[in-house]
Ligand SMILES: Nc1ncnc2c1ncn2[C@@H]1O[C@H](COP(=O)(O)OP(=O)(O)OP(=O)(O)O)[C@@H](O)[C@H]1O
Ligand SMILES: Nc1ncnc2c1ncn2[C@@H]1O[C@H](COP(=O)(O)OP(=O)(O)OP(=O)(O)O)[C@@H](O)[C@H]1O
Ligand SMILES: [Mg+2]
């Protein structure tokens with residue numbers, strides 16, 4: 231059986247009205263593994279994720295190949311895409327509160343995702359939701375179920391999004407900064423849940439993150455993006471041996487516990503990095 | 509100008525009657541003038557709520573918040589805005605979707621009657637590492653980290669004495685984070701800004717802060733100097749656990 235879940239070749243994305251491409255020829259494949267995407271703020275990471283789910287109205291998307299399991303994502307009709315989005319392929323968005331409806335209770339929104347994908351009673355969906363909120367270590371899940379998005383904390387919002395994704399039981403998860411607002415203890419617990427999805431259920435996981443420690447310890451491979459390109463692909467365990475000056479600059483810019491309190495190293499961005507292709 | 513901050517028995521509950529939830533049962537701490545003070549702790553423990561109370565975005569709390577010895581409630585709105593500014597955890601929610609970056613930065617300058625507006629806006633946007641052309645963009649045309657940088661630029665443009673920073677750099681790649689942290693450090697050296705900074709990254713705390721408080725379920729468990737992180741010098745069990753987990757996470761132990 232083919233182990234490749236996702237096959238992306240020469241993906242290019244241009245936003246409507248923008249003179250330049252936000253993504254300029256990205257290629258990678260994903261198996262049943264944890265793939266990290268690290269990169270400059272604004273380098274196109276979220277854009278790649280949203281393009282896979284076809285969540286970019288008005289943008290032009292081209293690729294030599296954009297396959298997800300048996301599907302050609304570029305050829306799929308929107309009606310067919312509806313069956314894929316959320317159910318088989320799910321994205322945890324970077325701005326959790328923005329992606330929730332502000333005037334509906336958090337729990338109802340999570341339960342609704344479950345009802346949309348599975349036949350069951352409201353009661354069952356409610357119980358599933360509570361169980362999942364508890365699984366992502368939300369204290370007092372019954373109370374949080376009844377709260378509105380503006381009443382929950384940043385880290386609770388991220389975990390609500392993760393719970394929503396988990397309930398849909400997808401084959402591919404694209405997680406865009408899923409744990410940045412979580413304290414380290416809860417973060418590790420949530421990462422363990424994501425990890426077991428890859429190990430036990432064999433899903434593919436794309437982790438977009440700025441957290442180099444997370445990517446190093448938690449992912450199998452890492453893509454490094456800069457200005458719409460993948461400039462380097464590394465085994466996560468070999469992140470520290472990165473060759474590209476952008477990646478090396480990232481590693482040097484990281485503050486460290488016990489480090490000197492001098493100004494942090496900043497990157498000297500070189501124009502030639504824009505032209506490279508890896 | 510440098511200002512000190514003192515929080516005494518800050519109490520807030522949301523909801524009423526038996527369903528009310530005491531989110532902060534009684535928080536107290538002091539921040540010296542010109543200090544960088546960290547707030548860390550469990551997700552949902554009330555860190556953002558503390559900042560919202562100090563800035564009076566949430567105002568139905570009890571207790572005292574003194575800025576340079578004066579109650580924050582006694583400051584006129586216009587004075588309060590010049591004195592303190594906040595950078596929110598959630599940049600999308602804090603930027604108006606129909607306002608361009610230029611409008612976002614221009615408005616406070618007009619309200620406070622400051623001159624040299626074009627120059628100030630250009631400096632603010634380049635200080636956070638964005639090109640001047642970005643002044644004409646709208647929030648939905650920005651990446652997550654770019655939005656956060658606009659929010660930081662907006663807070664800095666009035667040159668407030670006290671900055672309340674809620675995870676200011678968690679949406680930024682570490683190279684941009686380094687630029688922002690260096691900028692904050694420089695402003696503190698040059699102008700004596702006081703910072704209260706919420707973060708989950710203890711390496712950032714160790715790099716930036718003088719002291720920090722560890723919060724759990726609405727309470728400050730312990731206040732520690734930044735040097736306590738590397739050696740895990742905490743005594744409260746939760747603070748010890750959190751610092752220990754962070755040292756493991758960084759691969760230091
Ligand atoms: N609707 C839009 N119209 C025009 N340009 C856009 C639009 N949305 C995003 N962009 C631009 O596309 C580029 C890529 O954005 P994207 O959100 O993919 O970045 P990112 O890598 O996820 O960054 P971050 O780490 O800051 O979230 C950015 O330079 C951004 O300004
Ligand atoms: N307007 C509100 N109504 C009801 N409850 C609220 C409201 N605002 C905050 N809370 C509750 O207060 C608690 C603390 O929230 P807060 O946002 O301060 O946490 P935090 O420490 O910043 O967490 P995080 O690190 O996840 O951002 C949470 O349980 C939250 O649900
Ligand atoms: Mg992004």
Ligand SMILES: [Mg+2]
Nearest residue numbers: 383384556597
């Ligand atoms: Mg918060």
